[in-house]
Amino acid sequence: MSLKIYNTLTGKKEDFAPIKPGEVKIYTCGVTVYDYNHVGHGRSLIVFDMIRRYLRYLGYNVIFVRNFTDVDDKIINRAKNECLPFSVISDKFIKEYFDDAEKFRIEPADVEPRVTTHIPDIINFIQKLVDAGYAYEADGDVYFSVRKFKEYGKLSKRSIDELLAGARIEPGEKKKDPLDFALWKSAKAGEPYWESPWGKGRPGWHTECCAMIFKHLGETIDIHGGGLDLTFPHHENEIAQAEALTGKPFARYWIHNGLVTVNGQKMSKSLGNYITLKEIYSKYEPDILRLLVLSVHYRSPLDFSWDKMEETKKAYERLKNAIEEAEVLNKLPIEENFEGDLYNAVQKAQSGFYSAMSDDFNTPEALASLFGLVREMNILRDKAIKHGGISKKALESYKEAAKTLHDIGRDIFGLFDSLQPCVKQEEIKAKEKEESINEDLIQVLIEAREKARKDKQFAIADLIRDKLAEKGIILEDTPFGTKWKKA
Numbered sequence: 488m489s490l491k492i493y494n495t496l497t498g499k500k501e502d503f504a505p506i507k508p509g510e511v512k513i514y515t516c517g518v519t520v521y522d523y524n525h526v527g528h529g530r531s532l533i534v535f536d537m538i539r540r541y542l543r544y545l546g547y548n549v550i551f552v553r554n555f556t557d558v559d560d561k562i563i564n565r566a567k568n569e570c571l572p573f574s575v576i577s578d579k580f581i582k583e584y585f586d587d588a589e590k591f592r593i594e595p596a597d598v599e600p601r602v603t604t605h606i607p608d609i610i611n612f613i614q615k616l617v618d619a620g621y622a623y624e625a626d627g628d629v630y631f632s633v634r635k636f637k638e639y640g641k642l643s644k645r646s647i648d649e650l651l652a653g654a655r656i657e658p659g660e661k662k663k664d665p666l667d668f669a670l671w672k673s674a675k676a677g678e679p680y681w682e683s684p685w686g687k688g689r690p691g692w693h694t695e696c697c698a699m700i701f702k703h704l705g706e707t708i709d710i711h712g713g714g715l716d717l718t719f720p721h722h723e724n725e726i727a728q729a730e731a732l733t734g735k736p737f738a739r740y741w742i743h744n745g746l747v748t749v750n751g752q753k754m755s756k757s758l759g760n761y762i763t764l765k766e767i768y769s770k771y772e773p774d775i776l777r778l779l780v781l782s783v784h785y786r787s788p789l790d791f792s793w794d795k796m797e798e799t800k801k802a803y804e805r806l807k808n809a810i811e812e813a814e815v816l817n818k819l820p821i822e823e824n825f826e827g828d829l830y831n832a833v834q835k836a837q838s839g840f841y842s843a844m845s846d847d848f849n850t851p852e853a854l855a856s857l858f859g860l861v862r863e864m865n866i867l868r869d870k871a872i873k874h875g876g877i878s879k880k881a882l883e884s885y886k887e888a889a890k891t892l893h894d895i896g897r898d899i900f901g902l903f904d905s906l907q908p909c910v911k912q913e914e915i916k917a918k919e920k921e922e923s924i925n926e927d928l929i930q931v932l933i934e935a936r937e938k939a940r941k942d943k944q945f946a947i948a949d950l951i952r953d954k955l956a957e958k959g960i961i962l963e964d965t966p967f968g969t970k971w972k973k974a
């Protein structure tokens with residue numbers, strides 16, 4: 488089954504074929520770290536996490552890069568208001584980002600580049616554009632000459648005339664043409680800056696992604712992604728810079744996720760409907776937001792409301808219960824005169840799931856296939872309970888159905904992390920008990936090693952450390968005592 492992807496650049500669904508067989512290079516524009524992540528960020532993260540997981544499921548080696556914009560007007564303004572260095576703000580919100588990502592099981596990217604650690608790459612990139620005649624310096628700023636890139640507007644389907652109607656040269660800007668955009672901005676008093684061939688300054692937003700992509704992925708990538716609001720001007724400007732320089736396509740497929748409204752309104756702080764990811768997981772299991780996001784096609788608008796979270800929670804419980812009830816059926820007596828099994832239903836659900844996913848990641852259709860299987864599972868369960876027993880074949884088919892739901896949900900949708908299907912509760916408890924005994928024993932050994940070190944019996948202390956290392960337990964001596972971790 489071939490994968491079809493809607494490409495914003497061509498406005499069509501196309502068969503997906505990566506540049507290098509078996510490998511997919513993806514870049515998505517990450518967050519500007521000046522505030523807590525909201526549900527709009529959450530949607531984009533969940534969508535591209537799903538796309539990455541699905542491509543991996545199809546057997547591709549996926550290389551995924553997502554950046555942090557860690558110097559920008561918004562960060563600088565917040566830092567000024569709070570009388571802090573800008574890096575304190577960006578570091579704080581990068582940490583918040585990782586907390587959120589972990590909660591919602593957004594897999595870390597393979598590379599997570601920050602602007603401030605890529606300044607030489609960015610300067611180098613801008614210099615090449617200046618040398619090639621596509622960019623010019625004006626009083627410490629550097630601008631890109633939009634009119635020199637003949638295909639400008641091809642992603643967002645805008646013409647130069649249309650763009651001119653809305654373009655202005657703001658007071659203080661030194662560009663030659665209102666269409667031009669800044670690649671490098673000279674530093675104003677009190678702002679962070681880096682030395683460059685054009686004096687002290689910092690990069691413009693549109694350039695960082697190009698420089699990071701060239702550095703970490705190459706001049707042409709397979710998929711470039713982001714929210715729909717980034718299509719213009721951000722992605723249009725990325726294409727102009729990259730393709731002006733190389734003459735090659737910058738990204739083969741452009742994927743944009745739809746935007747999020749809250750109760751039908753645009754989300755904004757002034758309307759008081761700004762929903763952070765923190766607030767969501769203080770009220771609901773993170774899985775519920777993942778399921779809500781995946782229940783809408785990624786290109787459609789998504790309207791968030793707490794009522795929808797509540798509805799989604801019920802749907803989630805149905806999925807989860809169907810998986811967990813394999814245990815209930817497991818306790819029923821085996822009755823070989825019981826008719827029926829789920830093998831056909833499992834096959835139907837799987838083929839429905841994968842054909843929907845391969846049609847431009849149609850997650851709502853894919854979910855409908857899974858819920859179809861849940862319905863069949865519930866019918867079989869009710870019948871078995873009424874019958875007072877179940878055949879071996881039917882029981883095994885139910886377990887197979889539960890495992891299918893669980894594994895697809897976990898591997899492709901990132902759900903059910905805490906759920907262990909078809910494992911008896913006693914086994915889970917026994918495992919937990921075993922782990923806690925092990926932890927107590929490690930603590931005893933750490934204390935014994937400390938005593939040995941105090942008594943200058945270093946050979947014994949080292950022996951304890953080495954023997955634990957052999958078992959995969961690494962000891963770390965810190966100013967606050969010895970800590971341990973699994974290797």
Ligand SMILES: [Zn+2]
Pocket residue numbers: 515516517696721725
């Ligand atoms: Zn970008």
